[in-house]
Amino acid sequence: MRNPLCLPWARMARCLAVPLVVILALAGCSGTQVLNALASSNTYTLQADVPYGPEPRHRLDIYLPTRPAATPAPVVVFFYGGTWREGSRKDYLFVGEALASRGIMAVVADYQLYPAVTYPSFLHDSAKAVAWTARHIAGLGGDPNKLFVMGHSAGGYNAAMVALDPRWLGAEGLSPGILAGWLGLAGPYDFLPIENPDVMPVFSFPGTPTDSQPINHASAQAPRTFLRAGTGDTAVEPQRNTMQLARLLGEAGVKVDFRLYSGVGHVMMAGSLAWPLRAWAPVLDDVSAFVLAPP
Template sequence: MIWFAVLLAALLAAGFFWLQSSVSQNGPAVLDRIDRLTGGNSNIERAARVSYGPHPAQTVAVYRDPAASGPQPVILFVHGGGWHAGSPDDYGFAARNLAKEGFVVVLSGYRLYPDARFPAMLEDTADALQWTSENVTRYGGDADRIYLAGHSAGAYNAVMLALDPQWLEARGLSPDRIAGAIGIAGPYDFLPFDTDSTRNSFGEADNPEATQPIAFARGDAPPLLLMTGTEDTVVEPRNTKALAEAMEDAGGAVTTAYFEGMDHNRIIMALASPFSRDRRVLDAFGRFADETAAARTPEPSVPVQDPRP
């Protein structure tokens, strides 16, 4: 029986590494299929899928638990893919598992290279936020508690939108519309442009420094949660460290989470069944939402007694 246990362990390990390779090559669509088979989230519904602009990539999809009561916090989740690949349709696993945790989740698409370059990804994410702000209450979401989130390139979009207010202001939205931003393995300080994806999407920017989230660290920004895996070699953890230090120096609110043993793929796999049994990433979402909600709630006033007899 010992040989059988060893063989089974070897097969499981080989399968895990195969899956990581498949996620890297074939995208999150692989995770979505596995999550559908193993997740047990059949009660989570996709309540809407609509276009917020004329381009085919400009879509949002709303996921919710129809049994949930009361307005729920909202996560506007932006997909990764190096600004040249990816689709929100492949991230149902993230929406279903986050909806199970008590969120209304809006998956957002945006124009990709070669159809678009900087700042199109930010303009589109701002448009998706505007749509969410105006419509999410119809699906049980709380429009006063909208969190931007994303993985990899999507984390860039989410965090940049939270730090540079011009994209919201151009649409008549206050930066206060964002309750917080959650970056998963995001690039925040990536000058010079030394990869094909960064050269393609940012290489023609008039002011390269103005494309970097770290350049907009400020004390009055929405709270940030920056998560990364210690073994990430695609978007190195130094991005999280650098932005967190810049935010702290500016007096801003920032929380970091470094997950031992996770790489660029494993951290997003943690939002899909069966890998979500490692709850470190899901729990970080919940804690951040609870902590920021508490910070935004004013202390009840205490009546002042008249000292006069």
């Protein structure tokens, strides 16, 4: 029988990570505070509170990799989840740090939330943040020709709509053609009729237009696509959302990098980007491989 003290590294890391996070959570920290507290501060230089538009929540934080690079860094604009009702870019330092640790410049953007706004205002905000990045990131050492948009949960929806529906970047004088790719983590891409009472007023249900759904914008014009979800996700059903969108895009001829992680839940799809939870699922490895791959 295998010696229990000689567990494979991945299993051992998972055993150690949970008690550590629980201890810090019991000390009064939220989940994201715990992950941010554990993140390295040596992998990035932070440019915080950069305005990309006129509203108070039109702000973004930029994580510049400290790793020396011979060429400009690829850039990922990240949108967080929270049912379009809550969230702050400051809660996602662990995401910015994770990407910067792999030599990727990360832009973590706020957007306006319900009840201050409803659909589609947060999509206009998301496109505005991407447009600002496309026009200014070269001055910070980023490569505008290697620009990606990425999101988790509700942020995955935002990323999908910016990448797949040309209306939003079009309002900024650009098109999804500026993107080298997009990445969705456990995003809702097909959720009509809306059943979640928290989401109903955000999308003015039952008057929600059908063109609000990313699956209705799957076409051959879509950028290269990365889709991930977990089989343990009970918040956003992975087969209906992630698997269906991957199938539709693939049938349209789009290059799709698709995978379901066994047993991984909704929150852990983003949480596993952080140390010490990276052994839970290879999300960071997979994201990095997609972003850093040759065109």
